[in-house]
Amino acid sequence: MSEMTTDSMGATDATDAIDAMDAGPAGMVSDRDPTDAPVMIHLDGVEKIYTPGADPAVEKLTLDIHKGEILVLVGPSGCGKSTTLRLINRMIEPTSGRIIFDGEDVTDIDPNELRRRIGYVIQRIGLFPHQTIAENVGTVPRLLGWDAKRTRTRTDELLDLVGLDPSEYRDRYPKELSGGQAQRVGVARALAADPPVMLMDEPFGAVDPITRDRLQNEFLRLQAEVQKTIVFVTHDIDEAVKMGDRIAILRERSIVAQLDTPARILAYPVDDFVDDFIGSGSTLKGLHFERVSGLDIPEYPVVRRDTSREDARRLLEASDNRWLLLLDERGRPARWLNDTHLADTSRPLHEIGPVVRALVERNATLHDALEAMITSSAGQAVIVERDGTYAGVVQIELLTEVIGRMRQEARKHYERLEAAQESGASSSGSGA
Amino acid sequence: MDGVRSWFGFVLDNRSGILERTIEHATIVLGVMLAATLFSVLLGIVVQNRAAAKQLSLSTAGVLLTIPSLALFAIFIPLVGIGNRPAQIALFLYAILPILRNTVTGLDAVDPAVVEAARGMGMGQTQQLLRVRIPLAWPVIIAGVRVSTQLITGVAAIAVLVGGGGLGSYIQRGLTSLGNPFSIERVWTGTVFIILLALSLDLVLGAIGRRTTSPGLR
Ligand SMILES: Nc1ncnc2c1ncn2[C@@H]1O[C@H](COP(=O)(O)OP(=O)(O)O)[C@@H](O)[C@H]1O
Ligand SMILES: [Mg+2]
Numbered sequence: 001m002s003e004m005t006t007d008s009m010g011a012t013d014a015t016d017a018i019d020a021m022d023a024g025p026a027g028m029v030s031d032r033d034p035t036d037a038p039v040m041i042h043l044d045g046v047e048k049i050y051t052p053g054a055d056p057a058v059e060k061l062t063l064d065i066h067k068g069e070i071l072v073l074v075g076p077s078g079c080g081k082s083t084t085l086r087l088i089n090r091m092i093e094p095t096s097g098r099i100i101f102d103g104e105d106v107t108d109i110d111p112n113e114l115r116r117r118i119g120y121v122i123q124r125i126g127l128f129p130h131q132t133i134a135e136n137v138g139t140v141p142r143l144l145g146w147d148a149k150r151t152r153t154r155t156d157e158l159l160d161l162v163g164l165d166p167s168e169y170r171d172r173y174p175k176e177l178s179g180g181q182a183q184r185v186g187v188a189r190a191l192a193a194d195p196p197v198m199l200m201d202e203p204f205g206a207v208d209p210i211t212r213d214r215l216q217n218e219f220l221r222l223q224a225e226v227q228k229t230i231v232f233v234t235h236d237i238d239e240a241v242k243m244g245d246r247i248a249i250l251r252e253r254s255i256v257a258q259l260d261t262p263a264r265i266l267a268y269p270v271d272d273f274v275d276d277f278i279g280s281g282s283t284l285k286g287l288h289f290e291r292v293s294g295l296d297i298p299e300y301p302v303v304r305r306d307t308s309r310e311d312a313r314r315l316l317e318a319s320d321n322r323w324l325l326l327l328d329e330r331g332r333p334a335r336w337l338n339d340t341h342l343a344d345t346s347r348p349l350h351e352i353g354p355v356v357r358a359l360v361e362r363n364a365t366l367h368d369a370l371e372a373m374i375t376s377s378a379g380q381a382v383i384v385e386r387d388g389t390y391a392g393v394v395q396i397e398l399l400t401e402v403i404g405r406m407r408q409e410a411r412k413h414y415e416r417l418e419a420a421q422e423s424g425a426s427s428s429g430s431g432a
Numbered sequence: 433m434d435g436v437r438s439w440f441g442f443v444l445d446n447r448s449g450i451l452e453r454t455i456e457h458a459t460i461v462l463g464v465m466l467a468a469t470l471f472s473v474l475l476g477i478v479v480q481n482r483a484a485a486k487q488l489s490l491s492t493a494g495v496l497l498t499i500p501s502l503a504l505f506a507i508f509i510p511l512v513g514i515g516n517r518p519a520q521i522a523l524f525l526y527a528i529l530p531i532l533r534n535t536v537t538g539l540d541a542v543d544p545a546v547v548e549a550a551r552g553m554g555m556g557q558t559q560q561l562l563r564v565r566i567p568l569a570w571p572v573i574i575a576g577v578r579v580s581t582q583l584i585t586g587v588a589a590i591a592v593l594v595g596g597g598g599l600g601s602y603i604q605r606g607l608t609s610l611g612n613p614f615s616i617e618r619v620w621t622g623t624v625f626i627i628l629l630a631l632s633l634d635l636v637l638g639a640i641g642r643r644t645t646s647p648g649l650r
Contacts, residue, residue, distance in 0.1 A: 089552065091548075091551065091552060111554075112554040112555070112556050113554065114554070115551070115552055115553060115554035116553065116554035120549070120552035120553065122549065122552070124543075124545035124548075125545065125549070126543065126545035126546045126547075126548055126549030126550070126552075127546070127549070128546060128549075128550070128564060128568075129543075129546070129568065129646075129648050129649060130564075130567045130568055130646035130648045130649050131646070131648065132648070139550075139553050140553050140554065143553065143554055143555065143559070173646075173647060173648030174648060175648060186549075189553075190553075
């Protein structure tokens with residue numbers, strides 16, 4: 001009995017894992033609102049002035065980071081991202097303001113103890129070259145006084161988690177690793193004592209684009225499993241869009257220009273600075289955040305193997321479309337047919353017309369759908385169920401509509417926010 | 433050829449004396465090196481991240497090396513009398529610079545990202561020093577110790593002039609009795625055994641260095 005339970009639980013886990021993978025390498029579509037979770041780190045008017053009299057590197061920053069979210073700080077080089085990050089684990093001390101970590105003022109916690117509770121990953125990794133991979137990963141556990149056996153078990157578990165076979169890598173030295181492997185070890189080391197919070201400063205900035213993409217995907221998959229609260233610094237807006245549950249776009253002196261979900265920022269940049277920073281193609285990037293399943297798909301004329309040419313022609317004439325979709329005997333999309341094909345009586349219908357290649361599943365993103373559309377001979381993508389049977393057709397007009405709707409929704413969201421702020425400001429004004 | 437044969441004869445006849453002098457010489461060198469290593473490494477650690485102190489200590493150690501050895505040996509006689517003591521003090525001062533310089537260089541060369549990571553994981557200053565910075569600087573520090581040892585082993589021959597012992601006594605007796613039998617053999621004996629001692633100490637230190645350096649740094 002108990003064995004059966006274990007088995008069925010195992011099966012559930014496996015399906016979940018597949019689902020997570022199906023959500024796309026980036027897992028870009030997320031319906032959960034990160035700000036629903038409780039606040040994990042609260043920055044309250046934090047300011048950092050390195051040189052007295054000079055401009056602050058961080059100016060009066062107030063920011064909430066919620067449990068389990070990846071908050072990305074993105075902005076041009078020198079805008080104060082690293083400074084902001086390093087204030088959280090007291091690598092530097094603020095000039096003024098307070099930082100509350102899980103309900104405690106960080107200045108009430110011994111800095112070394114605080115840092116052992118916060119994973120820290122930096123671009124240049126900083127693995128200890130004189131220690132083996134296992135010793136590197138076991139650094140914080142050793143500082144915390146874990147016994148050797150527990151440290152070892154944990155180390156192997158983490159190497160597995162970041163995709164490095166422990167039996168092969170445990171006893172190697174950092175110089176024997178590639179850049180990508182070294183950064184995986186860096187992540188494993190930061191996770192060693194299972195800290196609730198991770199600070200990551202351009203962690204994938206020093207590797208080639210292909211490795212970076214792989215590391216990002218792996219990290220998102222890992223995060224789906226470990227559910228840490230993560231503050232992630234990058235200067236790359238694409239990385240921010242991909243990694244962030246929310247993005248804070250920073251201008252100089254670490255001033256927040258816009259703080260929101262990637263989808264809303266792409267749909268509605270609040271000012272020219274943000275607009276310039278996210279650059280061209282933001283509309284296209286925004287399509288990553290909508291799924292085919294969310295579309296309202298209109299009827300499309302389809303015919304089957306047994307439909308007569310007469311009926312097919314009538315169907316095509318009655319619709320505003322240039323193409324009919326022919327399904328095979330199992331209900332799967334087979335070929336596109338236009339009036340030329342229908343007029344060609346030399347062969348049966350299922351042997352003429354371009355083969356349907358542009359297929360997308362319901363959980364695909366609109367970006368996938370657009371890509372399929374562009375490559376399709378009929379200029380439209382066919383949606384299929386998991387078993388490959390026909391579910392609908394997406395046309396470019398539908399995407400245009402969705403883009404318009406996304407923009408409008410984002411704008412309304414900001415109008416509501418503004419209205420709330422104004423009434424809040426006036427009520428606090430009258431209270432004072 | 434004859435000279436070589438008579439030198440071997442001299443060495444064979446005096447082997448117990450030579451062994452005694454060699455041990456004496458090695459004892460002086462090792463004692464001085466132990467003290468100088470401890471002192472210089474600690475000083476290096478203290479001054480490494482203080483620009484002014486670093487500059488001052490390195491220049492001072494440099495100046496010490498330029499003082500003629502005979503003079504430096506003699507300077508301490510009024511303070512500590514004759515014997516091995518003034519020699520040891522002088523040798524100690526000579527030994528500082530290579531170790532100090534290499535300690536500072538070794539610590540300077542530690543990748544700041546590694547120290548940042550160590551600090552970011554919650555290591556205190558001492559832990560950073562003992563677990564990360566010293567182990568990383570170690571190959572360079574030990575190289576400095578080897579240079580100092582070579583230097584000191586040679587210069588220690590002068591110890592005899594201030595009343596100390598060691599292999600220098602063969603050279604001194606040979607030089608003061610030039611023309612007499614075995615005078616040249618004496619000079620050669622002192623010289624050759626000092627070189628042999630220096631080479632052996634270097635081999636031993638080399639082996640220690642390899643044993644105490646992480647394979648990750650090789
Ligand atoms: N240790 C420091 N001392 C003085 N100024 C610093 C220091 N670190 C950073 N700064 C300055 O603070 C500003 C923000 O730097 P930083 O936080 O590193 O930016 P970012 O990570 O966004 O590139 C820059 O103008 C930088 O020159
Ligand atoms: Mg930075």
